[in-house]
Amino acid sequence: MAKNIASIFWTFFKIGAFTIGGGYAMIPYIHREVVEKREWISDEDFLDGLAAAQSCPGPIAINISVYVGLHLRGRLGMAAAVLGTVLPSTLIIILVAELFGHYADQPLVRKAFHALKPAVVALIAVPLVQMTRGAKLNLSNFWVPVLAMVLVGFFGVSPIWLILATILFAVAQGLWRRERPE
Amino acid sequence: MTYLSLFWAFFKIGLFSFGGGYAILAMIQQEAVVRYGWLSQGEFADVVAISQMTPGPIAINAATFIGYRQGGIPGSLLCTFGVILPSLVLMLAITLTYLKLRRQPWFKNIFQKLRWLTLGLIGAAMVIIAQGAFTDWFSVLVFALSLAVYWRFRPNPIYLMLGAAVFGIAFG
Numbered sequence: 001m002a003k004n005i006a007s008i009f010w011t012f013f014k015i016g017a018f019t020i021g022g023g024y025a026m027i028p029y030i031h032r033e034v035v036e037k038r039e040w041i042s043d044e045d046f047l048d049g050l051a052a053a054q055s056c057p058g059p060i061a062i063n064i065s066v067y068v069g070l071h072l073r074g075r076l077g078m079a080a081a082v083l084g085t086v087l088p089s090t091l092i093i094i095l096v097a098e099l100f101g102h103y104a105d106q107p108l109v110r111k112a113f114h115a116l117k118p119a120v121v122a123l124i125a126v127p128l129v130q131m132t133r134g135a136k137l138n139l140s141n142f143w144v145p146v147l148a149m150v151l152v153g154f155f156g157v158s159p160i161w162l163i164l165a166t167i168l169f170a171v172a173q174g175l176w177r178r179e180r181p182e
Numbered sequence: 183m184t185y186l187s188l189f190w191a192f193f194k195i196g197l198f199s200f201g202g203g204y205a206i207l208a209m210i211q212q213e214a215v216v217r218y219g220w221l222s223q224g225e226f227a228d229v230v231a232i233s234q235m236t237p238g239p240i241a242i243n244a245a246t247f248i249g250y251r252q253g254g255i256p257g258s259l260l261c262t263f264g265v266i267l268p269s270l271v272l273m274l275a276i277t278l279t280y281l282k283l284r285r286q287p288w289f290k291n292i293f294q295k296l297r298w299l300t301l302g303l304i305g306a307a308m309v310i311i312a313q314g315a316f317t318d319w320f321s322v323l324v325f326a327l328s329l330a331v332y333w334r335f336r337p338n339p340i341y342l343m344l345g346a347a348v349f350g351i352a353f354g
Contacts, residue, residue, distance in 0.1 A: 016238050067273060171292065
């Protein structure tokens with residue numbers, strides 16, 4: 001299919017409308033659509049973009065949409081891809097928020113959410129444990145995530161301060177190493 | 183004033199969310215629950231549950247939901263635009279520079295350290311949602327069951343959520 005603006009929008013709209021489970025769940029679908037099916041972008045370029053999307057702040061699905069859109073048709077392509085990714089969620093959530101406002105106090109809805117909330121905790125716990133395995137944690141750095149979890153989760157410290165502190169620390173460490181090469 | 187706060191809060195959320203997905207939740211809770219009081223802890227957990235069952239990125243879902251509750255359709259659009267604006271600007275810049283920068287050791291070091299922090303922020307999101315979710319023994323039981331099922335069989339999250347909802351209606 002041609003890389004026209006409408007087809008870029010439509011491709012990302014479909015991805016946005018049919019992938020449940022957040023941004024990370026969308027990555028394989030985006031890959032399949034733009035690399036495998038439509039061959040709009042090479043596998044290598046996509047992986048470069050994915051690495052950039054993971055490093056950049058913001059929702060990862062939006063970041064990769066910006067990258068692919070830009071790659072295909074410049075700023076206009078970027079706008080089409082981002083709008084396509086965002087629009088389905090926005091429309092569906094406005095509908096759900098409206099309905100939830102009316103039915104949140106119904107006994108059946110309450111019972112469902114009473115069980116849904118602990119299930120969400122489990123949904124987060126499982127990938128967290130897996131990521132911990134892959135993160136090369138050891139006795140000297142294990143305290144970093146644990147401290148962050150306690151400060152943010154129990155004491156309400158804003159993640160902003162921890163992020164800024166981490167960046168400052170890493171930059172200072174980088175400068176220190178450059179001064180005294182091993 | 184509310185519109186401005188909505189936009190500003192979600193702009194900050196977009197700007198300071200590294201690691202995507204669950205790591206963003208801690209940031210949303212900080213702004214929407216702690217700072218502005220738009221939601222209670224329990225309602226925040228509701229929003230996360232809804233986001234898990236609807237398509238699209240969690241940050242977009244949460245932004246639209248909270249924006250709609252606080253300021254109708256204009257509020258939802260402002261929040262959504264606020265949360266994606268940093269991505270638009272930064273990804274544009276990063277796409278042009280990152281590919282050269284990323285082999286620099288000092289640059290790699292920053293992201294390695296941020297990855298450790300991200301784990302902590304995901305843990306924090308879990309703790310925060312647990313505070314709104316664990317209200318009685320039934321919720322602890324549902325957590326234990328979900329954990330066991332998800333760990334062992336790794337179903338698509340939507341099925342786990344639907345199963346939990348049916349279980350809650352039947353036995354809750």
